Amino acid sequence: MLSALRRTTQLLNHLTTASKAYATTATMTDPSKYKFNHSMLRVKDPKASVKFYEHLGMSVVNKLEFPDNKFDLYFLAYDSPKAASHGSHWTDREGIIELTHNYGTENDDNYKPHNGNKEPQGFGHVCVSVDNIQAACKRISDAGYRFQKRLEDGRMRSIAFALDPDDYWVEIIAQNPVDQTEDVKETDLGTYRMNHTMVRIKDKDVSLKFYQEVMGMRLLRTSENTSANFNLYFLGYGPPAGEKSANGVNPTADREGLLELTWNYGTEKKEGKVYHDGNSEPQGFGHICVSVDNLEAACKRFEEKGVEWKKRLTDGRMKNVAFVLDPDSYWIEVIQNESLGKAPGKY
Template sequence: MSLVNKFEFPDNKFDLYFLAYDSPKAASHGKHWTDREGIIELTHNYGTENDAKYKIHNGNKDPKGFGHVCVSVDNIQAACKRLSDAGYKFQKRLEDGRMRHIAFALDPDEYWVEIIAQNPVSETENVTTTDLETYRMNHTMIRVKDKDISLKFYQDVMGMTLQRTSENKDANFNLYFLGYGAPVGEKSANGVNPSANREGLLELTWNYGTEKEEGKVYHDGNAEPQGFGHICVSVDDLDAACKRFEDLNVNWKKRLTDGRMKNVAFVLDPDGYWIEVIQNEKYKAAPGKY
């Protein structure tokens, strides 16, 4: 990935780093950082690097909530070997378990990074090279209590489209992939995940029966123990979008008018995950700015 933007807040003792794939072969090459779909925001609170007791909660141990981010790659065997040769750890290697077409690498804070294939796995077994310029920041996964309530929220309120569904009845869970734009469909001409070349998708994981549990089931990552913070949606007109959300009676973490930062808002989804809402500068830019 490339660093496409950075904000420093020394008075508040934290910095933000925004990373994305930005090569000529990337999905959003050269776009303004607010006009991209495949972005990862890293938050660094000053001093944590020197605190031996400081540990990030990755969301996959109790209390669970956030699951992983996902990167799609050209040649998955070569991509995983490259990471392994560099000394990075894996939660799941390609050869582990029954699912031989996905892997999970661990980043330095032990967040899970799923690795999926853009090409049929059977055709890349003997390929020894991988082209990083073709990678995609494919999706972010969160667990949800009630699939119907969450799907309605992300479609009707956030304006997303259900891209595809993966039912896993034997394992008692379903996966729902949402994003902006037309659905990709369930079939793929090359035999792999039909949305593997997309960026910025949201994966909802629904474990059967959680909708019957009392109270809150999943951890939002912002209460202790901290880890995952939020997803983010950029909009054409920030004021109009927030007025629409207000009219739809959403639950707010922060309205535009709250606090000192008047250029961001945070909506809460049905499970209490934070959704940051920002202005897409493409729609506010002066001619020739980009």
Template sequence: MATDPSKYKLNHSMIRVKDPKRSVQFYEFLGLKLINKLPNPDAKFDLYFLAYDSPRAVSHGAHWTDREGIVELTHNYGTENDPDYKIANGNTDPRGFGHLCISVDNIQAACKRIEDAGYKFQKKLTDGKMRHIAFALDPDGYWVEVVGQKPLEETERVKETDPETYRLNHTMIRVKDAEASLNFYKEVMGMKLKRTHESKNGGFNLYFLGYGDDSEISAEGVSPTAGQEGLLELTWNYGTEKDPNFKYHDGNAEPQGFGHICVSVDDLDAACARFEDKKVNWKKRLTDGRMKNIAFVLADPDGYWIEVVQNEKLKTRANW
């Protein structure tokens, strides 16, 4: 039994939502499509999986486990009717998760379309010094970064935008120790470091990791990885690794919000055996509990959860 990490995919990122109707509507407005729903009435929660699925999408028509760039919305029954229920978006204390990011064909037109629909922004294109990125707010206050697939000067005179060309580009999480986290995601999870952005004046570095061939990287966009899906962005603020009392919030302790990222693998049993050999910390082994088709690794040193599932295109295991 063998497993090949080069066949893994960063399948999805899970966030909890208060009202699934409002959240699904928002992400569908961004061009994503509801490709799967897993109701769990006995446990009183439902899962909604959204991804770009137009004929021009990267994974058009693929099984949901054979994709990258999915957002999973988790709805616990009753939260939509609870006036006191509020999501922790990860950008106010306690911090940890940062944002999802979509890359678009025309960032000026895309942002105008979002604003015209009545959605709010944490940062508009015209705010601050960074005029090439914006941050929209979803109904729960999660940040959704918007970046362009082309330089600003190529799109500033164009008034149209086509959501069928968008990508769910990356998920950002903050990490305490960049060296430790990079080692974990590369050596244990089998990801490749695609791009590094150093901001010495800002006191932080950004690291973009993912699976797949490096030839997929485009040099045409504002970001050389803007045309991809399923990337993980690690944000490291200088000095946090030296503070023994510093800790990021994993999103699963109260107050809850972000839940996990998920990696789909070529052979679930073999992959979990490999993780065992790597001496990972587990939140849930395959053999734990009733659900024998998923496992959860704990990402050292920050404690983020990483779900592991079978890529059903490569090997049939579960009847999702």
């Protein structure tokens, strides 16, 4: 009898200790330290794509090769002395573009990544903010690159959309008042920022709650366009948006690593899935990625929040990366910020 009681007591003590340890580990992560690290795009020819983004002033800050799996990853970011994350480890940055190249696509006449703006829609664009937008757009045009929308097209004369070699849209916005840079002939690539990534969402309330309460982002800016039946929501990590606007319109134009959610009125009333996640056919955009302070603790926190997983840390061979699904089934990669801690294995 005494022996059985002792074993029961030991078991209860063990369960209590394990429960406390789990709770402690789950709270060992601080969402305010998270970073919107990168956005992934599949590309046909990495030489052409890297050349384009380097023309926009970006640099390859990391390259990962997986010859056994027949793909390579190129991570490009702004890294000049004036850049927001100059010299930082690639996992300790925001505003990276990851280009994924599957071997052989450059020689496949039938391969073309899906840009997300043709049907089926989902991903919309990445966006670069520049100092003098007229000079910046002229420099892109002079290099022979194409535009979806030039500055002079349409009613919106303060934004342009360049096309990369795979027809992904790259929005160009101004950091300075457009009416004050018309006669400026030079542009300083060192001041550019990879400002945001845009995806379309079905239900604004559901998505805003997810990105704020689960992913820990802050709603920085809302742009309501009632006459055109859509709203834009800009979220990110870091401080709130300032009251003053550098370009006279957009208080986040000089920021890096933002997420733009585009909500078209009425989509929340549609049945089933509305937007394409980019990973089912036709493929193009792959995922966004958040780097965290403590990968295991962050994933336990996400578990407590009831997220839907594409891949848990414990799934498969790669134990150092997880994928969460957002309300529209866009993939969100979760990795360790290696400047804040050691990843459980080499990524």
